[in-house]
Amino acid sequence: MKRSSVIRRAVLATAAVALVATGCTAQAAGSGSGGRGSTAPVTGAPVTTAPSASGGSDASGGSDAKPSSPAPASTPASTPSSTPTSTPTPASKVLMKDGDENEQVRELQARLRQLDYFDRAPTGFYGSITGKAVAAFQKKRGLPATGSVDETTWQRLLGMSRKPTADELKPSTTNKLDTPDARCMKGRVLCISKESRTLAWMIDGRVVSSMDVRFGSENTPTREGTFAVGWKAKDWTSTIYHTPMPYAMFFSGGQAVHYSSDFAARGYNGASHGCVNVRDRAKIAALFDQVKVGDKVVVHW
Numbered sequence: 001m002k003r004s005s006v007i008r009r010a011v012l013a014t015a016a017v018a019l020v021a022t023g024c025t026a027q028a029a030g031s032g033s034g035g036r037g038s039t040a041p042v043t044g045a046p047v048t049t050a051p052s053a054s055g056g057s058d059a060s061g062g063s064d065a066k067p068s069s070p071a072p073a074s075t076p077a078s079t080p081s082s083t084p085t086s087t088p089t090p091a092s093k094v095l096m097k098d099g100d101e102n103e104q105v106r107e108l109q110a111r112l113r114q115l116d117y118f119d120r121a122p123t124g125f126y127g128s129i130t131g132k133a134v135a136a137f138q139k140k141r142g143l144p145a146t147g148s149v150d151e152t153t154w155q156r157l158l159g160m161s162r163k164p165t166a167d168e169l170k171p172s173t174t175n176k177l178d179t180p181d182a183r184c185m186k187g188r189v190l191c192i193s194k195e196s197r198t199l200a201w202m203i204d205g206r207v208v209s210s211m212d213v214r215f216g217s218e219n220t221p222t223r224e225g226t227f228a229v230g231w232k233a234k235d236w237t238s239t240i241y242h243t244p245m246p247y248a249m250f251f252s253g254g255q256a257v258h259y260s261s262d263f264a265a266r267g268y269n270g271a272s273h274g275c276v277n278v279r280d281r282a283k284i285a286a287l288f289d290q291v292k293v294g295d296k297v298v299v300h301w
């Protein structure tokens with residue numbers, strides 16, 4: 001009887017130690033209530049891991065962190081992979097653009113003119129007309145039609161054109177010559193076009209030189225037809241209008257081809273009294289020395 005009592009007390013003591021150990025674990029991870037009922041703390045122990053699973057910051061759950069728990073930290077890791085695709089490709093360096101004015105622009109215009117994209121004499125100034133010509137060239141070649149010249153556009157143009165001559169870079173006429181009249185194709189001819197407002201000095205169908213010209217007004221028109229140089233006068237003054245007519249080459253009565261300082265100064269804002277005015281003094285001086293009395297003159301549309 002006494003022995004069984006001792007055994008019973010030993011069993012109860014062992015159970016009590018086990019119960020206290022379980023309760024400490026629950027309290028450390030749970031609410032910390034010190035009640036004797038061990039059921040609530042024990043069943044509540046797994047609940048404390050929930051905050052860490054959802055990204056909670058409870059220090060007690062730090063040792064239970066799951067691979068998925070630091071999800072926010074893994075977000076930056078994905079950023080570098082998207083960086084290369086979001087970085088724009090560097091644009092090609094622009095060599096010439098609107099507003100530029102230099103000799104390279106003049107060469108650009110001359111080369112575009114060779115390919116029929118630019119229909120006037122090169123000026124060396126990059127304006128809207130040049131921009132449109134460049135854009136048309138780019139579009140035709142399958143390049144971005146920016147209207148500005150980058151390295152790709154420039155190299156493509158160089159490959160399709162030739163080095164401009166001095167006359168192509170700085171031609172004597174700013175107006176494009178039209179197709180010569182059939183009467184101009186033989187012999188020595190001053191071929192004068194009212195359509196393009198140009199004079200082409202031609203020998204056997206070849207253009208030797210060309211220049212801009214201006215004609216008479218509606219009240220004093222320049223006569224059209226086929227004529228011949230009747231006489232020449234290097235220094236002449238009109239007997240009717242008393243104005244200088246240097247390098248005059250008369251072909252129809254008082255009408256002549258001659259240099260006009262008014263045309264040089266005012267351009268097409270004025271008109272002659274029937275003569276064919278030239279505004280490039282150096283060109284007409286050279287022409288005057290080449291033309292002979294009796295050479296043909298053709299004035300046509």
